[in-house]
Amino acid sequence: MQAVLYFSDKQVREKLFSFVDAAQGLLLVAGVRHGAVMTRPPQAREPFAALEDLFGHVLSQVVVADEGTTEGMWRDPLGDLGDRLYPEDKKRAYAASTGYVLLEDGKPRAVVRKHASPAEDLWFLQEALSRLSHSIPAPDPEKRPGHRRPEPAPKAPPRYGPASDSGAPEEPADPWRRSSARGDASSRGNAGARPGSGRAREWQADGPTPPRGSRAVAPEPETKDPWTVLGIERGTPRDEARKAFRTLIAQYHPDKVAHLAPEFHALAERKTREILDAWEALERDAG
Numbered sequence: 001m002q003a004v005l006y007f008s009d010k011q012v013r014e015k016l017f018s019f020v021d022a023a024q025g026l027l028l029v030a031g032v033r034h035g036a037v038m039t040r041p042p043q044a045r046e047p048f049a050a051l052e053d054l055f056g057h058v059l060s061q062v063v064v065a066d067e068g069t070t071e072g073m074w075r076d077p078l079g080d081l082g083d084r085l086y087p088e089d090k091k092r093a094y095a096a097s098t099g100y101v102l103l104e105d106g107k108p109r110a111v112v113r114k115h116a117s118p119a120e121d122l123w124f125l126q127e128a129l130s131r132l133s134h135s136i137p138a139p140d141p142e143k144r145p146g147h148r149r150p151e152p153a154p155k156a157p158p159r160y161g162p163a164s165d166s167g168a169p170e171e172p173a174d175p176w177r178r179s180s181a182r183g184d185a186s187s188r189g190n191a192g193a194r195p196g197s198g199r200a201r202e203w204q205a206d207g208p209t210p211p212r213g214s215r216a217v218a219p220e221p222e223t224k225d226p227w228t229v230l231g232i233e234r235g236t237p238r239d240e241a242r243k244a245f246r247t248l249i250a251q252y253h254p255d256k257v258a259h260l261a262p263e264f265h266a267l268a269e270r271k272t273r274e275i276l277d278a279w280e281a282l283e284r285d286a287g
Contacts, residue, residue, distance in 0.1 A: 002052055002060070002063065007065065013080055020062075029103065032045065050118075078096075098283055102128055
């Protein structure tokens with residue numbers, strides 16, 4: 001059985017708690033981003049689809065989807081669930097709000113953090129589920145993400161190398177000489193240039209127009225410090241940071257600017273997105 005709840009639903013928190021309280025057997029709860037460009041519904045994405053196909057007979061799932069709309073920006077149902085499941089353990093509560101929570105008869109049994117890909121998540125989820133149910137086999141240890149097979153021993157080099165006029169051993173490659181033939185040719189025309197720099201590096205952004213065919217690398221946009229955006233000191237405890245985050249989100253609630261001109265609506269949405277991005281950056285750093 002799979003159920004999908006959306007942040008934009010005003011009752012999402014109450015519905016999530018109801019699913020957890022009424023769950024019989026194993027239940028997985030996790031959150032996903034679900035933008036407008038995503039054509040597949042949350043339950044059809046991985047690892048949820050594979051879990052349903054493989055273990056749907058013993059595992060239920062609740063997927064909480066954040067559409068990124070203004071209606072749900074100030075809600076945090078997964079954070080509320082984490083605090084409810086682990087009221088005395090802030091670290092576990094945070095892990096539950098950002099990863100996969102496995103419950104049995106409504107009681108938390110394990111938390112699996114999210115990895116780089118759904119395939120990796122699926123392997124670790126199956127490993128955790130196999131410890132909770134005899135109906136779920138353990139995954140193949142040889143396929144564990146990050147597992148590397150022993151590399152074969154290097155072959156012995158040939159006893160005799162290629163013929164040489166001088167008979168001297170071949171000179172090792174110069175690590176600086178990595179450019180293409182075109183780059184080497186251009187660097188020879190500039191005695192002060194570093195070997196192998198290539199044509200695209202012969203000019204500076206504040207100098208003359210670059211040679212035809214060269215492309216300037218645009219500077220990366222400046223990233224705002226998430227601590228500054230949230231108005232808190234670096235290293236603030238998570239529960240205090242979360243209170244500051246919720247307070248800021250509430251200030252830019254759509255109802256707060258409903259009576260103002262449209263440009264204020266757009267400003268509130270941009271500011272809300274900036275606050276959300278800052279909070280997500282802190283969550284990633286803490287994870």
